[in-house]
Amino acid sequence: MNRLDGWKHGAISAVCGKRSKWLVLALWLLVLLFLAPLGSKLSGAEDNDAQSWLPGSAESTQVLSISNGFRPEQIPAVVVYARPDGLTARDRVRIAEDVGQLRTLREHGVRGEETRGPVFDRQPDPRAAQIYVPITMDASGWQRIAPAVSSIRDQVGKGGDGLSVHITGPGGTAADSSKAFEGIDSTLLFAAMAVVVVMLLITFRSPILLFAPLLGVVVALFTAQALIYLLAKHAGLTVNGQSAGILTVLVFGAGTDYALLLVARYREELRRHEDRHEAMKLAMNRAGPAILASGATVVLSMLVLLVAEMNSTRGLGPVAAIGVAVALLAMLTLFPALLLVCGRWIFWPAVPHVGSADPTRSGVWARTGRRIARRPRTTWVATALALGLLSLGLIQLRAAGIPNADQFTGKPDSIVGQEVSARYFPAGDGDPLVIVSNTAQAREVGRTVAADPDVVPASIGVPPGAAPVHDGRVLFEATTRAPSDSAAAKDTVERVRAAVHAVPGADAKVGGGAAALLDMENAQTHDNYLVIPLVLVVVLLVLSVLLRALVAPLLLIGTVVLSLATALGVSALAFRHVFDYAGEDVAFPLFVFVFLVALGIDYNIFLTTRIREEAGRHGTRQGVVTGLATTGAVITSAGLVLAGTFAALGTLPIVGFAEIGFAVALGVLLDTFVVRSVLVTALFLDVGPKVWWPNRLAHEDGGSPPTDARAPGGPGEPPDAGESGDHPPDSGEPGGPAKPARPPG
Known part of the structure; x- marks a missing residue:
């Protein structure tokens, strides 16, 4: 048996053993029997009240808490x-x-x-x-x-x-x-499941194989929901409709991606080894570290959300992290056990036999890599410029909140009623400012509020002197002339707050709908400046440890940021000129960033770890072409699955969800077909061995990638060095010996 670099030998044997695979299945069956009923209770544990969404320390949240003393x-x-x-x-x-x-x-x-x-x-x-x-x-x-x-x-x-x-x-x-949120769990579940089934059928071209990853992600979802339910009931974890909906999409998307990455390497090893258990051990050894790094990147990135001020954002962090961690565990234990129990026939009708040709070696991605290798610098410069131009659409981004009238994809009765009311009554009617102050200064605070030009004086229906008193405080309301979700109403809140805060001894605070929106906007701005750099640092550290290099991780981070900017720019243009959306939610840029960076980096991890593996045997430049050839098809399939599952958010009649789904799906497709396959490949080819600095690979001569019509790895190329004879040369591929190529760049 070949040496197992990476994972501990015992851990892999425990999953891939001829007897232990049955134990793995039995353990997961017990988990499912005990936890699945709890998972169905998650919707009942959701906390969708205002305080579960608002910033914890915001003034509007404090007013909401104080007002509970006056009335429920x-x-x-x-x-x-x-x-x-x-x-x-x-x-x-x-x-x-x-x-x-x-x-x-x-x-x-x-x-x-x-x-x-x-x-x-x-x-x-x-x-x-x-x-x-x-x-x-x-x-x-x-x-x-x-x-x-x-x-x-x-x-x-x-x-x-x-x-x-x-x-x-x-x-x-x-x-x-x-x-609109009714049945969100079932709607997203069936939408995501339909996407996964279709994409797996196209990818695997096997009506049997698709059931293994599908079963794995369903079990992972039920298990994650049960764990989150227990934490919500007994440990104070906050779960709302938003985080529960995103959980479904994340588990399906990430779990299926991990399954695709593993099964691709397993199929490679089945062409080289008669014993499927040996093939799975090698596949787990070689693909496992990359999958673990991908999962760890997502989990750590989601946990960074715990530093956010927004309660809804902070609550999403552990929910998403638990979902991805469970999906990762299921795909590295349950899924390989299922494949081993079923045997080679699960790949029917395209069953991989020992010695059969590897189609990835002569496919479209092998040809793409050789074309890029001819002019890598021209390729990456042109690609980066094109992406940069598309990112200019960011000037159209309006992430200042979505007005109530525009938050639905349709027009329900409440929105029609809001428009009717605005024709006859002050626009802020029905959602007033809520003011609390000390009793002694209540009249002065009331006069101060009424003096603001954008407050309707007559709307202070209960004179502060006669207002109800609780714990030495008075509560009263005031209507703004502008709609509570407008920029003018937020300006009014800022003026009124400044005025009442200046009343000596009043300890006055201003809350209400407009104040809550203002506080959410300010908190989200804070979160953007704090969370985004932290996530980038986390991703950089994971890549540096995995690749044992500094240049390659920095290049990858740069490409991911460019991909994000392009996705946001194109999305903003689409929202303005195609879908005619009024704006984006204040959390939109942060959510899109976290999902794209954390999930999109998966593909770069899988590509670059394979390049590094090949570079150790054939040199960096040939390793780049070989790495792209062997991973291109599976990474493309994984990207299509992830994009499709996030696009399922568009089935909900809520603009905020549709926007996140569209932007993340677009970003994943950009990352899969352009950034990873063209930009990263060209950059690595141009930089050459120095991409691994300070690793010893940075000092190798690099070799030259083949530019002829034959893919690497066919006849005329020696067996993989360092594999102790485990990888015999592929047989049955047409083509002659490799021709010398001009070094690219």
Whole structure:
């Protein structure tokens, strides 16, 4: 048996042994039986209330916490009635009856007794009226919002005969968001599964083989969901709808990628070894370190999110890290055990036999590598310039938040109601500023707030002196003239905060919807400046340790950053001029960066580790061409799978998810077909052996890559040196001996 560099001999034998593979399957079966039922409970453990999303130390979060002492956390639903030519006497009677019915409503947290209204847009001939119905939040979070709004809808009915009736405000919008998230787990699961099935069928051309990785990722997903559920219930881990949805995509995408990378090397070894267990041990030994490094890069990058200020971003970190870690474990234990149990026939109809030709040696990627080798410097310069030009689309990026009216891909009732309300009432109505201050200074704080030109003075419905008092504090509200999700409303928050903070001894704080959006924007800016450099450092360290070099990791980091900029630039152009999206979420650049850098580096890791392996035997330049030839097809397939699974986010009717899915899918495709296959290959060929500095490989002569029509590794080329005869020369490939080539560059 060949020596096993990398993994410990015992660890590989434990997975690949003739008897131990059955033990591995039995252990995973026990894990699935015990944990799968817990995984189905994850949606019930989600925490989607405001504090699970907002920055933990932000002023709006503090106001939200303080206001719980005055009243339970509430979210108002606004019932809007409108008739453009004026409300009739019959309309007024109906509205009064609806108010009476709403005041008796007690279902799903609706506090009917606190219903306010009707408020008319004008007198004596009103055209519109609004009713404000508070909904109390509890431990069930936003899960009760949709039923609460449905119960309000049952009381007020629908419009007709020229009268329109809509339910909007924060409560109505939250209910529509909740409905959009309904079935998110199953929707993404089946969408991702369909993508994986199609891509694996195309890649493997085997209707049997695809079931092994598919079973592995499904088991990994259920296991990860169960572990996250246990941590959420007993260790305080915060999980929301966003992190639960991304978990599904990550496990399917990353898990399938790891399976593809392993099975490609396993198939290579099956062409060289009769014993499939020996072939798997060698495949695990040679591909395992790269897969481990890829998984470690993703896990560590996700854990970096723990330093973020945004609670939603910080909560995503451990959720995503657990998902990828479990997927990695399953693909390096369960998946190889399944392949070994099934034997060679699982590859039917293209079963790899000992001595059969390796199609990757003479395929499109072998030819691509030889073409690049003729003019590597011209190739990488032209490619980098093209990517740089496309990245100029970044000037179109508007990552300042998505207005409520534009956050859905369609137009639900709450958005229609918001537009109707804005025609007749102050735009910030229904989502006011919330101000708390010490009791003694409450009147002065109230006058200060009312003095702001963009605050409606009459909206301070409860005079501060008569407002409810709790623990020496007073709470009151104020309506802005601008919509709460607009830049003007955020400017108002900044002015009002500066003014009330200046009131001596008031200890006043300003919260509410507009304040929360402002705090989220500021926190996200902080997170971008902190998280992005840390993730780059993590990736650089992993690459340096894996490749035992400094130049190659720096080059790879540079190409990944260029790929990210290009993906964001092209995405911004598409969002503006193709999809007509109003903007991007404040977290959009960070999420796209983390996913693209952490996941996209996988392909560079797999390529460069193979190049390094080949460089040790044939020299760097020939190693580059051989590495691209042998990994090109599988990395392309892995990229298509990952891009497809992230594109599945577009099945959700929420613009923020669709944007992340589109940008990550585009970035993965760019990285797979352009950055990794062209830019990295050309750079390594141009730099030559110095790419491994300070490793001893930097001092080898480098050799010359073949530029003839024959792929490396065929007849006329000696067996792999250093493999102790394990790799006999491939037989059956056409072509003559290699011709001398002019050194590239």
